Amino acid sequence: MYPRLVVDLKKIKHNTEIIVNKYRDKNISIMGVTKVFCAIQEVVDAMIDGGIDFIADSRIQNLKKVKTNLPKVLLRCPMLSEVEEVVKYADIVLISELVTIKRINTEASKLNKNIKLILMFDMGDLREGLWFENSLDFIDDIKTLSNVTIYGIGTNLTCYGGIMPNEENLGKLVVIKDAIEEKGVKLDIVSGGNSSSLYLDELSGINNLRIGEAIALGRETAYGNIIDSAYEDAFYLEAEVVEVANKPSYPVGQIGMDAFGNVPTFIDKGIIPRAILAIGKQDVDETGIYPEKGQILGASSDHLIMEGEFKLGDIVKFNLSYGALLRLATSEYVTKEIEND
Numbered sequence: 001m002y003p004r005l006v007v008d009l010k011k012i013k014h015n016t017e018i019i020v021n022k023y024r025d026k027n028i029s030i031m032g033v034t035k036v037f038c039a040i041q042e043v044v045d046a047m048i049d050g051g052i053d054f055i056a057d058s059r060i061q062n063l064k065k066v067k068t069n070l071p072k073v074l075l076r077c078p079m080l081s082e083v084e085e086v087v088k089y090a091d092i093v094l095i096s097e098l099v100t101i102k103r104i105n106t107e108a109s110k111l112n113k114n115i116k117l118i119l120m121f122d123m124g125d126l127r128e129g130l131w132f133e134n135s136l137d138f139i140d141d142i143k144t145l146s147n148v149t150i151y152g153i154g155t156n157l158t159c160y161g162g163i164m165p166n167e168e169n170l171g172k173l174v175v176i177k178d179a180i181e182e183k184g185v186k187l188d189i190v191s192g193g194n195s196s197s198l199y200l201d202e203l204s205g206i207n208n209l210r211i212g213e214a215i216a217l218g219r220e221t222a223y224g225n226i227i228d229s230a231y232e233d234a235f236y237l238e239a240e241v242v243e244v245a246n247k248p249s250y251p252v253g254q255i256g257m258d259a260f261g262n263v264p265t266f267i268d269k270g271i272i273p274r275a276i277l278a279i280g281k282q283d284v285d286e287t288g289i290y291p292e293k294g295q296i297l298g299a300s301s302d303h304l305i306m307e308g309e310f311k312l313g314d315i316v317k318f319n320l321s322y323g324a325l326l327r328l329a330t331s332e333y334v335t336k337e338i339e340n341d
């Protein structure tokens, strides 16, 4: 069935090995981030074969279903309403709220478990985290809790504010580490970010990275460059042509709103060869898919309109952006095809 999202497990393993091997000598552990492909078990296994040290995902549903002996890390600060599930299915949580930490402690004590905390610090990107300039007094509160352990600290950059990781902001994170250790808490993990930290040659004081996109799509995300000898097509999309026709490039009649309430604009190039493919906005962000041939003109919920020479029934291949992969993996209308040869 088409459309289908195809993943090549050999390429996932290869991309993972590139990252893991680059950092092994520097004693930097790697959390393999599985959220962009909804933690498909076979892909998780390929990452494990590639040498990752932890499985990390933002959704507790994904951590719940994944089978692994590696520690499971919840990346998104837990909702109060999911704490029970979190305590059951995560070993480590990234977290920034004392109230939630206390709730986790209570639930963990009921199950006689200990949950490891990675305290998130906001170094300026303005997504999650304790503000880096604020007092660290709350550490003393956490120390009194019996069923949680402060395992480490971390930061997330290049997500909301587009702030680049560098020596300055990661250096400040290491200063916070030292200040916490002065309070008598030994930190195992200083987690210095995501695929946008890979461009840095020096990561002094950092001993962990959380990597998703660089493994799935072979790209660092500070500049969007392909990583040397990594595959950018470990995941790709295939969609099928359901109509082929020569039609005008400029619509005929009075132009109002399109299916999504926008007033579209067009360039009149005369009659052009076109194709309709059976995939749409419900399955993918069409601005983040890159066809092997032809050119995308637009999309509605279920239809992708392309310019180019196609035949009815053609299967067209596309490379993917992060956002496109995320939505394709999530759409139940997209078949997931695992390749392993």
Ligand SMILES: *Cc1c(COP(=O)(O)O)cnc(C)c1O
Pocket: 033, 035, 058, 075, 076, 094, 156, 193, 194, 195, 196, 210, 211, 212, 213, 214, 221
């Ligand atoms: C998604 C996520 C990551 C992984 O980001 P990539 O850019 O895919 O490497 C790391 N940390 C946190 C907290 C995340 O939410």
